[in-house]
Amino acid sequence: MSEVVRVERDGGIATIRLDRPPMNALNAEVQGALAAACAEVGSDRDAAAVIVYGGEKVFAAGADIKEMATMSYAEMAEHSTLLQDFTRALARIPKPTVAAITGYALGGGCEVALACDFRVAARKARLGQPEILLGIIPGAGGTQRLARLVGPARAKELIFSGRFVSADEALAIGLVDEVVDSEEPDAVYAAARARLQPYVGGPALALRAAKEAVDRGLEVDLESGLEIERMLFAGLFATDDQKAGMQSFVENGPGKATFSGS
Ligand code: CAA
DSSP states (O other): OOSSEEEEEETTEEEEEEOOTTTTOBOHHHHHHHHHHHHHHHTOTTOOEEEEEOOSSOSBOOBOHHHHTTOOHHHHHHHHHHHHHHHHHHHTOSSOEEEEESSEEETHHHHHHHTSSEEEEETTOEEEOGGGGGTOOOOSSHHHHHHHHHOHHHHHHHHHHOOOEEHHHHHHTTSOSEEEOOOSTTHHHHHHHHHHGGGTTSOHHHHHHHHHHHHHHHTSOHHHHHHHHHHHHHHGGGSHHHHHHHHHHHHHOTTOOOOOOO
């Protein structure tokens, strides 16, 4: 297991913990370890949902500028694939994911948060894509996922200016889903866990299909998206959870089914 990216498990929820003080700058080691951690939790049947957490002070202040500063075009042409791979690996985890953002989520750090399904932030958190101030643009999915989440005009304004967004503004524009007011150091992490708790013991294959239908559907035209939905929907009739869920409804009414995740 990597020292800079750890996987912790507790009560059906896995936590991917970024741990490279002081700012969790995402160097090549962190990027590779994060991709490996995503593969690990993605195939772990005991992990129903996943939190990405950078600790009590910071989420991540971006790709490691000191590592990138002297890279040539030829070097970055090769490395830029890995930059997108680790956020893609996160986005493709086939279970609910949430970023627990206690402080800065900037550049590649914001892009890690964007690759999660949900974002929970402390009141003092600051998010942004400040790459323009370095003479570059976001390279770990930010131009695409930010625009899809908050709309193209807002995304362009944030990327063109590089300015930091407060938690309140992030909530108002849909960049985060919840702002945690408590000053308790672990309050954001606790809120992230509470958000994922309902999925523990849930119908894992239906949750996986729901995530895939929404995410794949956003990449294609409506008719193709509807076809993706139709196939995934029909496929769920091969699962035990569909049988258990419907049988339970017929016998006991709504919301009482016990699911096995198979
Ligand atoms: N890469 C490398 N080192 C970083 C870093 C980064 N992204 N962010 C912070 N650090 C380092 C600082 O250089 C400093 O190191 P030293 O103690 O050795 O000097 C240490 O972390 C603490 O930082 P500050 O002294 O600057 O702390 P601060 O509280 O005054 O400011 C900050 C914090 C606002 C996060 C500021 O450090 C900052 O603006 N960081 C850069 C943010 C940024 O531009 N991110 C985008 C990176 S490019 C990218 O991510 C490309 C992509 O899309 C993949």
